[in-house]
Amino acid sequence: MLKINKLHKSYPIGDSSLHVLKGIDLNVENGEMVAIMGSSGSGKSTLLNIIGMLDEADEGSYVLDSVPIKDLTEKKAAVYRNKFLGFIFQSFNLINYKTAVENVALPLYYQGQKRKERIEKAMFHLEKVGLKNWAKHLPNELSGGQKQRVAIARALAANPKLLLADEPTGALDTKTSYEIMDFIQSLNDEGKTILMVTHEEDIAKMCKRIVRLKDGVIMEDTFVEQVRASQYV
Numbered sequence: 001m002l003k004i005n006k007l008h009k010s011y012p013i014g015d016s017s018l019h020v021l022k023g024i025d026l027n028v029e030n031g032e033m034v035a036i037m038g039s040s041g042s043g044k045s046t047l048l049n050i051i052g053m054l055d056e057a058d059e060g061s062y063v064l065d066s067v068p069i070k071d072l073t074e075k076k077a078a079v080y081r082n083k084f085l086g087f088i089f090q091s092f093n094l095i096n097y098k099t100a101v102e103n104v105a106l107p108l109y110y111q112g113q114k115r116k117e118r119i120e121k122a123m124f125h126l127e128k129v130g131l132k133n134w135a136k137h138l139p140n141e142l143s144g145g146q147k148q149r150v151a152i153a154r155a156l157a158a159n160p161k162l163l164l165a166d167e168p169t170g171a172l173d174t175k176t177s178y179e180i181m182d183f184i185q186s187l188n189d190e191g192k193t194i195l196m197v198t199h200e201e202d203i204a205k206m207c208k209r210i211v212r213l214k215d216g217v218i219m220e221d222t223f224v225e226q227v228r229a230s231q232y233v
Helices: 046-049 076-083 100-110 115-128 144-157 172-190
Strands: 003-013 016-028 034-038 057-065 086-088 161-164 194-195 209-214 217-223
Touching: 003 046, 016 046, 016 217, 034 046, 046 057, 046 161, 046 194, 057 172, 076 086, 076 100, 086 144, 100 115, 100 144, 115 144, 144 172, 161 172, 172 194
Parallel strands: 034 194, 034 209, 086 161, 161 194
Antiparallel strands: 003 016, 003 057, 209 217
């Protein structure tokens, strides 16, 4: 599914440069649920941005679903993102003046699907996250947990190969965090491949594998016995 080999990334700072990723090797198979952990500055956000095609590596290779990801124009990156990836963000990134169903339908608009089809699919995914009755509500009428569920429905709408979650529970209280993780685990149970950046140990242990970064290097990559969020919900 995802193969990264000897990935390097530096950013210019004044006359020098900051070497953020220092030869990362990472393979993720279909159906895995992987947590990426590390303190601020460890390189986890940079790695997620490269996987998400929001940034490009200086050296090394990145292959996603047998497609080499390199030399991307802005347009090509957008096409690949829409084809392969679903994003879940800490801050939800919903469009405030669009209803829940319109937010969920947005990726399908960029895929060129007709409005009727977009709305039908968006409603299907809202129902999947338990928010069918909230379809016509605006984001400011929803709780934090509901906003994240809308964001998850939007991420699922285009049927991505890989879900990228950047601190998906970071803006939520503990109870709501575990409810969201319970749902994310159910997606993984259905076969969805999930890569999640988190700084919370309890959330990481709800994945099946933990990759720890430090100073741009993978220090630890271990499979763990998954803690089920359902026992806390």
